[in-house]
Amino acid sequence: MVTEIKQVKQVLTSGIKPIWCAGCGDFGVQAALVKALTDLGIDRSNVVLVSGIGCSSAMPHPFSTYGVHSLHGRLLPVASGLKLANDDLTVIGTGGDGDGYGIGVGHLIHTARRNIDMTYIVMNNEIYGLTTGQASPTSFIGAKTKSTPFGDIENPLNPIALALSAGATYVARAFSGDPMHMAEMIKNGIQHKGFAIIDVFSPCVTFNNVNTYDWYRPRVYKLEQAGHDSSDISKAMEKALETDKTKWEKIPIGLFYKTQKPVYSEMDITLKNGPLIKQPDPDKTKINSILEEYL
Amino acid sequence: MSSVTIRIAAANGDGVESSGALLIKVATRNGFQVFGYRGYQSIIRGGHVWYQIRLSDGKLHSHGDGIDILIALNQDAIKNQKSHLNDNAVVIYDPSKTNVTELDSNRYRLTPIPLLDIAVKQSGDPIMRNVAAIGAALGFIGIDIKVFDDVIRKMFGRKGDKVVNDNINVATAGYNSPGVTKAFDIKGDGKQRYSxxxxxxxxxxxxxxxxxxxxxxxxxxxxxxxxxxxxxxxxxxxxxxxxxxxxxxxxxxxxxxxxxxxxxxxxxxxxxxxxxxxxxxxxxxxxxxxxxxxxxxxxxxxxxxxxxxxxxxxxxxxxxxxxxxxxxxxxxxxxxxxxxxxxxxxxxxxxxxxxxxxxxxxxxxxxxDGFDFDSIGIDRGKVAAPNPNGGRFKRYELSADGISPRSFPGMPGLEFVSPSDEHNEYGDLVSDALSGIDEHVEMRRKMHSKRMSKIDTMLMNEKCFFPEVSNEGADHFLMTFGSTAQPATEAIGMLNEAGLNVGLITFKYLMPLDQEKTKQILSGKKIIDVECNYTAQLAYVVKANTGMDITDRILKYDGEAITPGEIAMQAADIIKKQK
CATH class of the missing domain: 3.40.50.970 (Thiamin diphosphate (ThDP)-binding fold, Pyr/PP domains)
Structure with a gap:
């Protein structure tokens, strides 16, 4: 969403306190999102934060923007409906790994391939926090959780590789331990015209004692500083698989891939005429021409 | 009112659907009222499919009980459809593809037409044999073949002259086949209708x-x-x-x-x-x-x-x-x-x-006949006015009628979060950390009551949530909902012709129901419930809302659409016992 960004002074907080534990990675995401929206100066009445269910899906409440706190796994269809109905809106999805990579993973693939112009932030803590600590689709093999007391035996899903293969046109990763970098990733994602996904390592301080801030810090490095060519999908895929290759010793964050493709609203025959909400109801001529088909 | 029922039967891929659609267009253009229903299967080629089209000089409520003209495009059509044939039914078939030895030639008007020959000779395309059969059917009904020409030009005009002329030539050859003469005393009213x-x-x-x-x-x-x-x-x-x-x-x-x-x-x-x-x-x-x-x-x-x-x-x-x-x-x-x-x-x-x-x-x-586009206007419901005092917007305001004004993203000053969790008037959650705390327990009670009170508001404002009755003074009533109202309407015509005074109760609205009014409408009536399911679900709804037990039932659940004849026959038996 690059059009019509004008600086407005506004308070972005609603005064509602999030439910997160002290030290939760989601606070870092909140701070980064506030900074991104403030820097971009998008009118808060044109912003819709759409979440699913899970700790991270509480994200819209502390904001004074519009928001929909929807069902578990269904934030992308709800967000898609909002954006398809009103293309003038800045629509940002905020959910977790269980929400987006587990129960809702089908929607991720299809929303990415549609290239709907919106931003999706996935707070990935490799655990189900709100349900008090069961394995998630990104939990590591061997992870001992309430649902895998003998160790997780399923391969973790690779969200970056999945997003790339599904056709996402902006694929990035951030870490809650570096909110300033994350704010850049989010800001660029919002400004990107197309479907942008930002996978965020957002540590759960209560139920995941493996993937902690201290575990991440020595392992993460920034692609921007490593000479990565983010316009090359093969190189992006290579970087996406680096965590598998190095057994998580080296974890790239930053922009993996960015490309420009026509967005859904430029291709859709109805939306070519402008935002749906601004289109008039059918007049008598249109109605009668349809009726004629049935003669 | 008189009617003619035509059934085209063949395999998938033989063009049954398109020839049915064509016949419907030609008949409506000729001022007939029509009712068409397809029997088809979840396969793309082969199998057995049919399209039944009934034409009439009056309003039709069903596709009818029996067949007056059978277009049998293969042998299966004879085997599978013979039990549905009315006496004196016309059977159009191609003797090179189909034998009719199992049909009694005294009981039916067997009409062999070289459909395949006609199709190949006139168009070079064997699939067009269904059009030859449609031409013959038009001849039996007495529809002017010129109307067919007009319809074809409109339907296929953009496909080019060859397609149009092939269709017309094939249909005309079928129409002019030996043995094809007007066999039904029926005429359209010339009025143009939509199908x-x-x-x-x-x-x-x-x-x-x-x-x-x-x-x-x-x-x-x-x-x-x-x-x-x-x-x-x-x-x-x-x-x-x-x-x-x-x-x-x-x-x-x-x-x-x-x-x-x-x-x-x-x-x-x-x-x-x-x-x-x-x-x-x-x-x-x-x-x-x-x-x-x-x-x-x-x-x-x-x-x-x-x-x-x-x-x-x-x-x-x-x-x-x-x-x-x-x-x-x-x-x-x-x-x-x-x-x-x-x-x-x-x-x-x-x-x-x-x-x-x-x-x-x-x-x-x-x-x-057409639609009244203006009879129902557009009502967008309550939409919030601009918020002048700048405070947080109460999207879920505890209003007296349960309906709180909406706002839409893009409206400044009316921002809110729409939550799937239970919430307060602003849309803030009262679940998670707040659940169980007295004031939020109270909010859950109030917010749930607010939402549910919309049911009372609907019932009060709309005055439609009860069944409709026709022939209030009847001795007996059929009761049904949704699509079964149509065959039931025709069944009542049959029952009344047989000297029984039967009325109809239909439900267009199932939920919510105005319980008092529904009970008042149903009370004192001898009712037969008619529905297409095993468990009499409408009767269950009626009992739940009124306490009344409708135990006389006609239930069909074999997958085929219920017909007026089926309803009338079973209803007549039940009525004998009700007396």
């Missing part, structure tokens, strides 16, 4: 009322609605085919939250996937129209057959409680108006409205 199926009428009605968004995953028999919106995307309505029905309903909820009129649709299996989303619409108080076109059975069932067995499921789908409206249009024409009305009700009461169709209603074609 449409229930799915198209519903979609068209919604479109004329400003429906801007339709999301769906393909599923018979709701796919016709999907195709209607797909075909008319260039006329200011967005159609989205989704990855599944879960996405369809949630996208429609997103679109409705943004402020456009939005719908989704499916059959029972897809509706099963939509159920959680239905509850979301209830909780968020988002206006949403869902079409549920029923087919036979649970699971995959009979995908191409009809039933009315999803009523209780739809009424009770989703966990928890929330207001919803369930409607069941009773004819193709009513599908159009229900499309308009459902959108108004959804926005007026900010709740889901489920429109119950079934394969019979979705897919049968009826002639209609």
């Amino acid at each position: 449409m199926d229930g799915n198209s009428a519903f979609a068209f009605g919604a479109y004329t009322s400003g429906c801007k968004f339709y999301a769906a995953y393909p599923m018979t028999p709701a796919s016709g609605i999907l195709q209607w919106f797909a075909q008319h995307q260039d006329k200011g309505v967005l159609f989205k085919q989704t990855e599944d029905e879960i996405a369809a309903i949630n996208m429609a909820i997103g679109a409705a939250s943004a402020g456009v009129r939005a719908m989704c649709g499916t059959s029972g299996g897809g509706f099963s996937l939509m159920v959680e989303g239905l509850g979301l619409a209830g909780m968020l108080e988002v206006p949403l129209v869902v079409a549920e076109s029923q087919r036979t059975g649970p699971s995959t069932g009979l995908p191409t057959k009809t039933e009315q067995a999803d009523l209780l499921f739809v009424m009770h789908s989703s966990q928890g409680e929330f207001p919803r409206i369930v409607m069941a249009p009773r004819s193709v024409e009513e599908c159009f108006y229900v499309g308009k009305e459902a959108l108004n009700l959804a926005e007026r009461y900010q709740c889901p409205v489920v429109v119950m169709l079934d394969l019979f209603l979705s897919e049968h074609v009826e002639s209609v």
Whole structure:
């Protein structure tokens, strides 16, 4: 969403306190999102934060923007409906790994391939926090959780590789331990015209004692500083698989891939005429021409 | 009123559907009223399919009980259709492909026509034999072949002269075949009518009322609605085919939250996937129209057959409680108006409205005189005024009638979060960390009561949530809902002709019901419940709402559409016992 960004002074907080534990990675995401929206100066009445269910899906409440706190796994269809109905809106999805990579993973693939112009932030803590600590689709093999007391035996899903293969046109990763970098990733994602996904390592301080801030810090490095060519999908895929290759010793964050493709609203025959909400109801001529088909 | 019933029967791929559609166009153009219903299977080639088209000089309510003209395009057609033939029925067949030795030539008018020869000679295309048969059928009914020419030019004009001329030449040769003469005393009134199926009428009605968004995953028999919106995307309505029905309903909820009129649709299996989303619409108080076109059975069932067995499921789908409206249009024409009305009700009461169709209603074609586009205006319900004092907007204000003004993203000063959790007037959660604390316990009670009080508001304001009665003074009544109202209407004509004074009670609205008024309407009447399911679900609804037990029942659940003759015959037996 690059059009019509004008600086407005506004308070972005609603005064509602999030439910997160002290030290939760989601606070870092909140701070980064506030900074991104403030820097971009998008009118808060044109912003819709759409979440699913899970700790991270509480994200819209502390904001004074519009928001929909929807069902578990269904934030992308709800967000898609909002954006398809009103293309003038800045629509940002905020959910977790269980929400987006587990129960809702089908929607991720299809929303990415549609290239709907919106931003999706996935707070990935490799655990189900709100349900008090069961394995998630990104939990590591061997992870001992309430649902895998003998160790997780399923391969973790690779969200970056999945997003790339599904056709996402902006694929990035951030870490809650570096909110300033994350704010850049989010800001660029919002400004990107197309479907942008930002996978965020957002540590759960209560139920995941493996993937902690201290575990991440020595392992993460920034692609921007490593000479990565983010316009090359093969190189992006290579970087996406680096965590598998190095057994998580080296974890790239930053922009993996960015490309420009026509967005859904430029291709859709109805939306070519402008935002749906601004289109008039059918007049008598249109109605009668349809009726004629049935003669 | 007199009528002629034609059934074209063949294998999939023989052009049964297109020749049926052609015959319907020709008949309506000739001033006949029509009613067409297809019997088909979930296969693309082969098998056995038929299209039954009934023509009449008066309003029709069903595709009829027996066949007057059978177009048998293969041997299976003779075998499978002979039990449906009326006495003196005309049987059009090609002697080179089909033998009719199993049919009694004294009882039926067996008419051999070299359909294949005609098709090949006149067009070079053997598939055109069905057009030769249509030509012959027109001759038996006495429809001027010139009308056929006009229709063909309109339907196929853009495909070029060869297609048009081939069709006309083949049909004319069939029409002029030896043995083809006018055999039925019937004449159209010359009035021009439209022919449409229930799915198209519903979609068209919604479109004329400003429906801007339709999301769906393909599923018979709701796919016709999907195709209607797909075909008319260039006329200011967005159609989205989704990855599944879960996405369809949630996208429609997103679109409705943004402020456009939005719908989704499916059959029972897809509706099963939509159920959680239905509850979301209830909780968020988002206006949403869902079409549920029923087919036979649970699971995959009979995908191409009809039933009315999803009523209780739809009424009770989703966990928890929330207001919803369930409607069941009773004819193709009513599908159009229900499309308009459902959108108004959804926005007026900010709740889901489920429109119950079934394969019979979705897919049968009826002639209609036309529509009154202005009879139902557009009511967008309560929309918030600008918020001058700058405080936080109370989207879920505890209003006296339960309806709180909506705002849409983009409206400055009216921002709020729409939450699937229980919430307060601002949309802040009272779940999680706050649940169980006294003031939030109280808020849950108040907010749930607010939502539920919309049911009282509906009942008070709308004055429609009760059954309709025709022939109030009758001795006996058939009672039904949705599409079965049509064959029941015709059955009543038969019963009355047989000297019985029978009236009709039909439910267009199933939920909510005005219990007092419904009880008052049904009280003191001898009632026979007629529905297409095993468990008499309408009778269950009536009992739950009125305490009245309707124990005389006519129930059909074999997948085929119930016919007037079936209803009349069973009703006559029951009436004998009721006396």
